Amino acid sequence: MALRFALVIEPAASDDPRTDFDDTFRAIDPSAPALSVGELSTQRGDGIFESIGVVDGHPQETQAHLERLAHSAAICDLPAPHLEQWRRAVEIAATHAPQRGEGVVKLILSRGVEHGPAPTAWATAAAAADNTVAREQGIRVVTLDRGYGIDTPAKAPWLLLGAKTLSYAVNMAAIREAHRRGADDAVFVTSDGFVLEAPTASLIVRIDGRFVTPAPNGGILHGTTQLSLFAHLASEGFETGYATLPTRSLKDADAAWLVSSVRLAAPITAIDGMDVPVDAGLTASINRYLLSPRD
């Protein structure tokens, strides 16, 4: 959806003692030229981001997103973001998302202009796409090799595998490959046969009544929606857990979902052409939870 709002942010040092950051923000026309061609975000995909769901004007799970932004910054040797500054940017941007229905606030922290003095940053707000079909009718996925082994991320932190960087060309290519194969989305697996995540979502499977997601051991993002949903499911008495999940175990799933901040829970109807049962009642209940105001 077209952007409704953009806010250029002058990043504050993480120990800046100010409590009011409004003079570090500058609202701009989101379709107008705003970034120079020397931006390292655009030249090198060198920066990090977060996408925050907004429901009826309320930004969801802001704290978890800000903590992940800080985690990504640390992995990428970017200056630590001042979380109160970013929290305020989220608040402002969310007032420009739809105040009824669903929206999305996106945060971007770039390494800045090449040879420039400082990082650059901005936030945007937009209406969300209509994800009703994915939530209600489900999605077909294919597994795609992410190219590395399950033990690679821990051994090679320069691969930035646990950071949400702007270098997402591979994630976008994987979704195009899924479409070429007649599916809606992809699930990355390691070359030695373990499940990772989707290009823009976390995977949750239910096996023998237990909700399981791949352990975020450095190779995948820790999904904010997955975290929130696991807390909810646990409070409802369900068993949840993290596991090193072999790809072959997907055939044992009696339900599976991709969950993310904007599409929320999309039930998986088929993996690599093999049908997966859909628990429509539970899925509807999960999405009701995910659409309720959450901090």
Added chain:
Amino acid sequence: MALRFALVIEPAASDDPRTDFDDTFRAIDPSAPALSVGELSTQRGDGIFESIGVVDGHPQETQAHLERLAHSAAICDLPAPHLEQWRRAVEIAATHAPQRGEGVVKLILSRGVEHGPAPTAWATAAAAADNTVAREQGIRVVTLDRGYGIDTPAKAPWLLLGAKTLSYAVNMAAIREAHRRGADDAVFVTSDGFVLEAPTASLIVRIDGRFVTPAPNGGILHGTTQLSLFAHLASEGFETGYATLPTRSLKDADAAWLVSSVRLAAPITAIDGMDVPVDAGLTASINRYLLSPRD
């Protein structure tokens, strides 16, 4: 170095019959805002690029760079670039690089603005950094695991490993890791022990008098400087060749270089702390060749 010039390009279809593309170009102030925050280059690192060396105003190896741009576009499902349009953009940009000494022209083709109608593109010109020290005194490198096996690129084209994409966060992180280890640059190797390339350069080693570079089998870029240099070396009577090069074979090198379009040939003085002999005379001769006008 600060950009001296930027040219926004309205990409023509590859079969556009025009011969004059000058009205598809718009020169802009390179430090002024030019790109909207909705740009997929900046949001997703979703685009491709080329960096072309310019010597005394002459863009080097333009045709090879344009062919690689087209190759990257095909891998990334981007519209095929109109090579004559891009060639003209290179010509124009090169007139804004230093006309004495060294410069760089950079080409960028982005997937465009999210939900927008078309790709966006631009070219920039700048003076080159002074690379004399690297060329004359050499560089120390460390090998870093690229995380995948030698046979992965052929099996998983969605990893875009042969494309020069804007998603270069990992390449930049590898250079930072090399600096942390007290080296100047990195050489990526596969997790199963084969040599690939540097984050922004090709590796050439001389073993038993033969010049060898890792075979560009889909997992690495085919270096334009390496290509040109091999043709030159062959014309001088040297033996050159492509090989699947085990990492352990690096210890047999009696000389080694990283070669790229702007830094040109930087002799390697040490790999992982192990000294590598430097052939200073040959290196000087190679850089004289690389600084001569080449098409």
